[in-house]
Amino acid sequence: MDGSDEELAAAAADGNREAFAALLTRHYDRLFAFAFRLMGARDQAEDLTQDICAALPGKLRGFRGDARFTTWLYRVAVNAAHDRRRRRATRAKAADGWGDWEVNRQAAMRETREGLDWLTQAMQALPDDLRDTVALILGEEMKQAEAAAVLDVSEGTIAWRMSEVKKRLKALLEKEAEA
Numbered sequence: 001m002d003g004s005d006e007e008l009a010a011a012a013a014d015g016n017r018e019a020f021a022a023l024l025t026r027h028y029d030r031l032f033a034f035a036f037r038l039m040g041a042r043d044q045a046e047d048l049t050q051d052i053c054a055a056l057p058g059k060l061r062g063f064r065g066d067a068r069f070t071t072w073l074y075r076v077a078v079n080a081a082h083d084r085r086r087r088r089a090t091r092a093k094a095a096d097g098w099g100d101w102e103v104n105r106q107a108a109m110r111e112t113r114e115g116l117d118w119l120t121q122a123m124q125a126l127p128d129d130l131r132d133t134v135a136l137i138l139g140e141e142m143k144q145a146e147a148a149a150v151l152d153v154s155e156g157t158i159a160w161r162m163s164e165v166k167k168r169l170k171a172l173l174e175k176e177a178e179a
Helices: 005-013 017-039 042-062 069-093 098-115 118-124 128-139 144-151 155-178
Strands: none
Touching (some): 005 042, 042 069, 069 144, 118 128, 118 155, 128 155
């Protein structure tokens, strides 16, 4: 099905299954890659992407077309990642004992170290807001204005966050070089 993303989104919001399928075909791979950058593990990225796709038909009704469809879709993905992280943190805190929590945390850290390259590992050490910003700027090659729109912050905040990311990555490199 042809048409702009915005036209397809409007048609899909009205229940057009072909338009919805066309949107998924166009954006699924990019959405999965972004989810991987946000979550840092393939299985978590797969789950997140599936959750987003399952919720997308209902969410499309809220797409007003004020921004590009991809900007809106990235915002949906960032929100879904935040929700997933919050749920995961809540479950970890609710575990029977801190020992179980620590064992699970250590296992997750080991999996991350074994399966990811240095930059992805370094991104995992960043706070969520910095990780989300660097995933958009570097991973999705967005301009600061686009990332600001996705994250609903000012361009100045994006610039500060990228500066902070650079400082933290440099410090991490120096620390590893000393070891």
